[in-house]
Amino acid sequence: MTDLKDLLDDAAGAEPGVTDADLSADLNRGRRALRRRRATGIAGGAVATALVIGVGWSLLPSGTATDGSPEPAGPTTAAAPTPTPMPSRSPGQVIGGLPSDHRPPAPVPSTPVALVANTKAFPGPITCGLIPQGWAVKLVGTKQNGDPSQQDLTDPNLQNPEQYHAESRYMRIRASQLMDEGEGLTADKYSTPWTDLPKVRAGKNEAVITPGNSRNGRRELFVRQGKSIRVVVVSNSAYNLGWDQATLLRFAGSCHYKK
Numbered sequence: 330m331t332d333l334k335d336l337l338d339d340a341a342g343a344e345p346g347v348t349d350a351d352l353s354a355d356l357n358r359g360r361r362a363l364r365r366r367r368a369t370g371i372a373g374g375a376v377a378t379a380l381v382i383g384v385g386w387s388l389l390p391s392g393t394a395t396d397g398s399p400e401p402a403g404p405t406t407a408a409a410p411t412p413t414p415m416p417s418r419s420p421g422q423v424i425g426g427l428p429s430d431h432r433p434p435a436p437v438p439s440t441p442v443a444l445v446a447n448t449k450a451f452p453g454p455i456t457c458g459l460i461p462q463g464w465a466v467k468l469v470g471t472k473q474n475g476d477p478s479q480q481d482l483t484d485p486n487l488q489n490p491e492q493y494h495a496e497s498r499y500m501r502i503r504a505s506q507l508m509d510e511g512e513g514l515t516a517d518k519y520s521t522p523w524t525d526l527p528k529v530r531a532g533k534n535e536a537v538i539t540p541g542n543s544r545n546g547r548r549e550l551f552v553r554q555g556k557s558i559r560v561v562v563v564s565n566s567a568y569n570l571g572w573d574q575a576t577l578l579r580f581a582g583s584c585h586y587k588k
Contacts, residue, residue: 435493441571442484444580450587453480454504455561458583461500461570469501479503487569500565502584505551507558516551516560523553532582538574546572550581559586 447460452468460466465485470478482500490498507514513522516537528535536552547568552561563581565572572580 435497435568437568438571441573441576442569444576447583451480451502453478453502454586455480455502455584456587457502457580457585459580461580482567484569493568497566497568500563500567500570503562503564504586505560505562507553507560514558517562519551529578530582531578534582536578536581538578541574543574546570546574546577548574548577550577552581552584554585561585 442464443462444459445462447457450456451466453466461482461484463484463486464482466480466482468478469481480502482502483498487493487498505517507516507523509515513524515522516526519526519537523537526537529538530536531550531552534552534554536550538551539549541548547565549562549564552563553559554561561581561584563577563584565577570576
């Protein structure tokens with residue numbers, strides 16, 4: 330039997346001759362293919378690494394880098410302070426003894442109420458040698474913890490009182506005293522020692538007045554009684570008095586304790 334290999338060789342014919350040029354070309358093609366495979370493998374690895382890093386970064390807490398340091402600061406918004414709770418009230422509800430009133434204040438009269446001599450002692454612990462003409466004094470509040478009651482001065486004949494806020498048509502007098510809590514004598518509502526506060530004169534006594542324009546007599550005045558620790562506090566909220574600071578000082582300077 331004819332050998333199978335011989336039959337196949339006869340069918341294919343003689344093998345072509347292989348030259349050095351053919352061998353060099355094959356070698357170059359093999360090297361190029363190897364470089365392509367290496368480059369593809371590197372690129373694929375880089376993409377896979379980037380994906381892994383991206384997933385890991387997205388799982389980190391906001392503002393934290395992989396090494397635990399904070400991210401570069403960008404635009405930030407300061408945390409809003411917690412609002413201080415305020416008492417809520419409905420129209421007409423009384424808070425602190427005064428009803429709410431959102432109307433603009435009534436105009437100040439062009440002619441101020443005159444100061445006249447007082448011929449009748451005020452009710453309560455304090456009386457004054459002067460009084461707004463036509464005005465009356467009443468005792469308000471009650472004694473608490475040994476503190477004297479307060480006295481309010483109002484105009485009983487005020488025309489159209491509804492045009493004024495309830496708190497803007499009276500003047501209040503109250504008894505107080507200087508206290509020493511280790512930093513020197515201080516008046517209530519002040520933390521600065523009395524000796525360091527700017528003073529004005531109310532009659533023969535020294536006094537401290539809340540800041541404001543001297544043409545505005547709607548101020549609060551602390552009048553020290555001589556060198557004692559007793560103080561007369563006069564709080565003027567009355568628009569209908571039309572007073573300036575000088576008139577308020579004259580009135581407060583006439584006020585004193587009965588005993």
